[in-house]
Amino acid sequence: MITPAPPGPLPMRIKLAHGLGSVTLGIKEAGLTTFFMLYYNQVLGFDPRTVSLVLIGAMVIDALVDPLIGRLSDATRTRFGRRLPWLYGAAVPMAIAWALLWVSPDIAKHSTLGLIVNVVAVRILVSACEIPSVSLVAELTRDYDERTTLMRFRFLFGWLGGLTATALAYGYFLTSDEPGQSGLLEAAGYTGFGLFGAAMILVTTLGSALGQHRRIVSLPPPPAAGHGNSIFADIALAFRNPAFVALASGALFIVTGYATAIASINYMMLYVWKLGDAQFAWYPLGLAIAVFGAFAAVGRAHRRFGKRDTAIAAALFSGALAFLPYAARNLGFWPELGGTASVILLLGFMTLSLFGQIVANISAASMVAEIVEAHEVDHGTRIEGVFFAGYLMTQKFGQALGIFLVGQLVAFAGLGERMRPEDLPADTATQMGWIYAGLMVAIGVLAAVGLRRYAIDRASHEARLALLGGGEPGHKERS
Template sequence: MAAKNTTQPAAAAAEPVSKPIYHGKEAVWRKMAFASGDITYNFPWMLVSSFLMFFMTDIALIPAAVVSILFLVCRVFDAVNDPLIGILADRTHTRFGRYRPWLLASGIPLVVSVILLFWAHPEWPEMSRTIYGCVMYCIAVVFATMWNIPYGGLMASLTPDPTERASFASYKILFSSVTCAIASSIFLPLTNMFGAADGDPVNGYLIGAVIVCALAVPFIFTCFFGTKEVVHPPKNQKIKAKALFQVIGKNPPLLIVVVSFFIFGFISYGRMTVAVYYFQYNVGDPTGGLFSIYALLNGVLAGIMAFFGARLMKVFKSKRNTILFGYMAMAILCIITYLMDPATVSSTTIMVLLLASGLVSGISSSMIYAMVPDTVEYGQWKSGIRADGFVYSGTSFMLKLGGAIAPTLLAALIAMAGYVPGAAQNADTLNVMNSMMNLMPAILSILGFVIFLFYKLDGKMHARILADLEARGDQLMD
């Protein structure tokens, strides 16, 4: 293998000197083993994404205004935490690879920290219960990052084949969506069942969290033992901060994908948080029965659509065109739903529209995950540095930021509008919930459509990049 050239990356117009080497079609069981990592992550973290705000305001009795600040502070904390973990993962060298050891180290702590986060102490003084919630949330964020960033970087190391990467991403989103659907749909029934047993909702939420989080544990080991890293960075690669910023700064495709992860986070995770309030107060679902049905069907439908993402890519001829279709359909459906008045329209109509928008969101989700490894290699082509973990930390941060902005804005806006937990809400509060549930996702989808018009990293360009990397000795494979 030729020696690595760290100073003169190949020019963008250079012709490949050889065809890139692909490993061929990967076994289905390997794709499922990799995708099981999202089961580990999403069973506990979907509880955080969907129910933590409601839990804090209505069960732990932390004021909504304080909760909005807490969510913002933790996102700022994540701004440092995500790239730090990404850099450490990229610098890890073991016989198991760079990223897989992190899965063993973080899986169990993630599960335990989320369980403790859903242990409410409403009898404590307000300051004490607020501090407890803040500290446990930050701890849970650290372990979630320790799992999710290396897991995200792992996908680029499994295969160099862009078609197989799209297939890996399809399995990933399918497993993720179904897991989110299961977690979202069973959690409230569990809290109601165990809370009603002794009339204490605190115990209901704690026991519900224990049951849901425990489902994640076996898949820690499935993902670790069922995957293998075959794509490696150049030998003796030294990662410096300036070079890492070049990996991102000189990477327009990555910048576009990063913004799309923010949109995905808002729609997929943040919207589910808003939905808890939207169904209870706008639709009139105090028991959470309709929300549980919505959460289950929304996740399953989005997962099914994402699973067929690679096939849809063939219909629309490229990942970019597939995403453009998904964003356009999402914007139209969300605008229609926003204009509906749940007080005069049947809950069935609202449900169908919401599920339809969830269905088309699966189209875009599988494509953006499949694009991340491609942008990693674009950055390596331009800068000479391969930093899968650091790149994924940027996408992960934006995903979590999108998922956090929705509840942060909701908490702040409903507090200003006069939100009262458990009571009938005024018109301003209901309008805030409707806007956050439907209007904001529509606006963000339009933004996503516009920015992807400028995405230029197609299949032909990616093939040329891989060939150039191999000619330079920058693409090392088992």
Template sequence: MRTAPLNPKVRGREIWGYALGEGGTSLTMNGIAAFAMLYYTQALGLPFAQAGFAFAVASIWDAIVDPAIGHWSDNTHSRWGRRQPYILLGGLAMAVTFYFLWAVPAAVITHGWLFPYVLTMNLLCRTAYAVFAVPYTALGYEICTDYHQRSQLQGARTALNMLVNLLGPALGWTLFFPDQAGGPEATSVAANFLHMGSAFAVATVGFTFVVVSSTRHHLTDTRGVVTGTGNTLGAFYSDFREIISDRYLRPIVGFMCIGGTGAVFVATLQMYLYVYFMHLTALQKTIIHGGGMVLCGSGALVGVALGRRFDKKNAVCIGAGIAATFDLVAAVVFLSGLLLPTTVWLVGGFTVPIAVIVFGGCDMLNWFGIGLFSSLAGSMLADVSEINELASGVRKDGGYAAIFSFSTKLILSISVFTASACLAWVGFVSGSDHQTPQAIRWLVLLTFGLGSLFAALVIPIALRYPVDQAFMAKVKADLARKNAPVSP
């Protein structure tokens, strides 16, 4: 039985202190998403199919272990609580394994062991990430129980994630991959990636200690406390079956899987567009990549206001519509020949790189829409977990966070593999600084065309979600009556 107030307000300082935990996951996961494929295929010469397979297997493994970690966390009994021990150990392990993703020993390459090394280190890094992320997400559900503050907390998480992404992976184009006149592409120099990986790993350690410290006031001794159904295999299976069959959960998982698939295609393939289609300078890459992160974080914060004004599912539809529209605009403009990557305008004696501006603007606004709808999903998931508490009598935040993560990661891991396979399918050559015009044209179509399609498909799925503010107000009132002390 819950002993804390049903609907306590949380101070903004606590929300942002918790959100700092996104710093480590942003540096590691966004760093991998932005640079790992380039590193292994262009700098080290690993075939696209092998690199994509390694990332997909690691992501699937990450999805598989999530439910177990969520169940264990829900049922952990320790003086340090049921979330913080996992957050600390997982965060430190994530930093160490992330470093070794980029610190590839020379013997691994010379002996032809690159593929098994990449696969092994990605599996270890993803395991550490799961140990950190699932309890961390569940802790957020416990910190904020107010209907609208949940959106505020999830918006803060996304905004922090994108801010760190801006200062890390996005700014990394300038810091770690500077242009070299007459030299090779900066992304074909292995040492550049090692410098980046070292810096991000050290920062991840710092973020881990900060989030553990900032959430210490929410640490509760769980020794002797009945927190769930137990840690037996039967209890795990029972919880898994109950959560996965929750009809309120399905629309959230559905639209995040579909929308996330489009986001993965854009995130994975846009890096190749930067280099081989637009031929952006390091500064332009930083501005566009960083601008996308800024607008993604801004979208998360705007989503809080739109959720209050139109309710959450309608705000999700608005975000998906924005993402779909600007991906479609980019596809039409560049595939039709309205603009070429080299198109510039002369205005008042100044050269305006209009093609770069349009490309960057569409990319950034796409990420604004993605940030808007994806941040609201976490808030909606916390609501669904509370609805389940009314029926079951037990709060299973870790289980819900894990099942949601499991479902979306399973789909997204397939998307990562498919995106990498598409590179080979359209004719991209691993390790080459030059690609055919036909391959590049296909890449533009896949990046923006599929991004637009998947974002648009989010809308009909989200509209099926039946929960709104009035629905949750009734749930909270019923919980209050159920948990009220019985008069003697």
């Protein structure tokens, strides 16, 4: 029998507090995906393939641990609820591990093993907060649209966390006082970037837990597990669920596209598009427009087209918009590189492509919650933590694939050592553009193909709720 949640729309304070918990994920993604490779490669002198392998290895370890965290989160029973003790316990060590990644470059530079341990610690501690936090979506409400709202707020706060860190990096921490020099290639600013991120991680994680505390502890207890005490039995059941397999196969490439775009952004803007520090500072504005646009659009799109079809259309749209500027540049239809017209056009295309990526990501993540009831109809138990952990594991494999592709692209371009943008041969920059553009189109198509097999829609979800005796058919999103 389904565990009843309070009926009706959730209070705004709960949506805000729940969303606040994803700021940590946004900061982590901004740091590890956007700046980490450039910092350790072009600033500290690591080979780009080594840096990408460190990131990939940490992601694989983290991904393998995720289902265990999810299952343990499902099984946690305390007076603080099933999920919140994880947030309270991980906040401080997570902030410390993040700061060490950026404020101790001498240690990292001389010890690849130490760097691996530090990155693994960051990723696992973030997962120990993110998995229990996002698993609350399926417990706080059963409504199809309210779950979209919760995921919208999660993505909004996650992206705002990453956007704040990115904007301060480009506009403050990583700017150079030397004319003609790029602050992205100087070590000094990365320490401040790391300490700021650590403070944000600590404050927002604890704030999210405290903001939801009374609501979570007042929820009825979940149904008892029906598969015995085997963690691995629950994990195996999750990965045999047809809807989850379909979602994971599509989400893998949605995240690969995002990771490829974000991990390559500094390289492409520096070496292909010839942007300077002042022009870099405009990129967060485009990112902000994409974030708020997606936040406003995704709920309406889900009500009209459904979550799956919205995700498919957004993935294809993003791939096409990522391809066009590189094709125009390489075929001679682009304004002078580095000029005002070039920067405006580039940021416009990037903003639209990012908008599509964010809509696809929100849609795919929101689809996980409905799998929880599909599983409950078939097996009589709810394993929210396992499903969300499995989804996050899929995301990490997608991130690993994207970072691997970028590492290979950077190595192909000969950027193994520090190089000024003007020293890169023009034909190499052109080849980088074609490879990147082709990858983004292929990734978008693969995401759409995978998602086509996901069969849960609004009608089938509400039918399952009716079977379980806890449905709220007819309720519509009110915020």
